[in-house]
Amino acid sequence: MSIRSARPFLAARRRAVAGLSAALLLSAGFALPAHAETVLRVSAIPDEAPTELQRKFAPLGKYLEKELGMKVSFVPVSDYAAVVESLATRKLDLAWLGGFTFVQAKIRTHGTAIPIVQREEDATFTSKFVTADPAIKSLADLKGKTFAFGAPSSTSGSLMPRYFLLQAGINPEKDFKTVAFSGAHDATVAFVAAGKAEAGVLNASVWDKLVESGKVDPAKVHVFATTPTYYDYNWTVRGDLDPAVVKKLTAAFLKLDPKNPEHAEILKLQRASKFIPTKAENYAGIEQAGKAAGLLK
CATH class of the missing domain: 3.40.190.10 (Periplasmic binding protein-like II)
Structure with a gap:
């Protein structure tokens, strides 16, 4: 094989080797450059x-x-x-x-x-505590009630509201009748509106959006408490x-x-x-x- 005729073969082989090397790197857990x-x-x-x-x-x-x-x-x-x-x-x-x-x-x-x-x-983010029960007017009124958080890992639908409840002397697992996790902020409002929970908490931004879009009637489901601010x-x-x-x-x-x-x-x-x-x-x-x-x- 002449040098000239060998060039296409060598180029193809180089491409194949490069591709194989990349595949081996990935299979071994090595990342290609970003x-x-x-x-x-x-x-x-x-x-x-x-x-x-x-x-x-x-x-x-x-x-x-x-x-x-x-x-x-x-x-x-x-x-x-x-x-x-x-x-x-x-x-x-x-x-x-x-x-x-x-x-x-x-x-x-x-x-x-x-x-x-x-x-x-x-x-300066906040969470809103909501209910459809006119008898619930403060966090203290939540004792003995059924309650819905959002997702367990949600900052505004679980962690920070829970933190502020504890600061207010309310332990959800001890003081609420039941604790549920809806999985999402809009689902929490749906839980409360449907009576699956007597109260719940969600982030302020989603609450405002649901009210503005008419997806929740604030005359039926209303905010009764707001958390302090947090990032x-x-x-x-x-x-x-x-x-x-x-x-x-x-x-x-x-x-x-x-x-x-x-x-x-x-x-x-x-x-x-x-x-x-x-x-x-x-x-x-x-x-x-x-x-x-x-x-x-």
């Missing part, structure tokens, strides 16, 4: 119905594709734990997390998960995502301007006035609450 990825895989904790999460993300996904110059794919997950595990195992690149879920992700990834932005509203949701990236992509992502979120009609639609769906930078230290209080509740070691 810059080799062409799709940004995004998800969110399932704190609302799956169809609602998809609807909220659609215009944001298109915007991020334009800003990043790469495909953006939304990956539905079954529960809160799945988001944390998927970030840790590189199945997700970016995730919308609650404060407690971020703390879990930080621990699971040995501190490598990075919160990049939060809504301005998330610096909550953020967008978090896995720690080994290409730094150039992280920089572009952060800039894209911070660039969203309510005066721009296209951006205004995105911000409205995200229930955000604007996005601001955030950092892991903002969630130290939530980590302390998680430890106090025995949910973290």
Whole structure:
């Protein structure tokens, strides 16, 4: 075989060896460089119905594709734990997390998960206690009642409300007749409206949205108490995502301007006035609450 005729053969062999090497690296648990990825895989904790999460993300996904110059794919997950595990195992690149879920992700990834932005509203977030029973007018009136939290790992639907209940001298497991977990904020309202629970708690943002959209009648299900403020949701990236992509992502979120009609639609769906930078230290209080509740070691 001449040198000239051997060139195509050698080039093909080099490509085959390169492909085999990449496959062996992946099968052995080694990650390919982050810059080799062409799709940004995004998800969110399932704190609302799956169809609602998809609807909220659609215009944001298109915007991020334009800003990043790469495909953006939304990956539905079954529960809160799945988001944390998927970030840790590189199945997700970016995730919308609650404060407690971020703390879990930080621990699971040995501190490598990075919160990049939060809504301005998330610096002073609250939860709303709701009921359809006119006799329930304060937290003290909850004793002996049936009660619904959201998902067990929800910051605003479980952890922080529980923390503030304990501070008020109310132990849910001892003082409530029964404790249920609805799985999502909108489901909690449905539980209360249907009489499956005499009271419940959900995040303020979802409550406001349900009232505004007419999906709940505040004359029937009403707020009787509100928690003190705390830090909550953020967008978090896995720690080994290409730094150039992280920089572009952060800039894209911070660039969203309510005066721009296209951006205004995105911000409205995200229930955000604007996005601001955030950092892991903002969630130290939530980590302390998680430890106090025995949910973290």
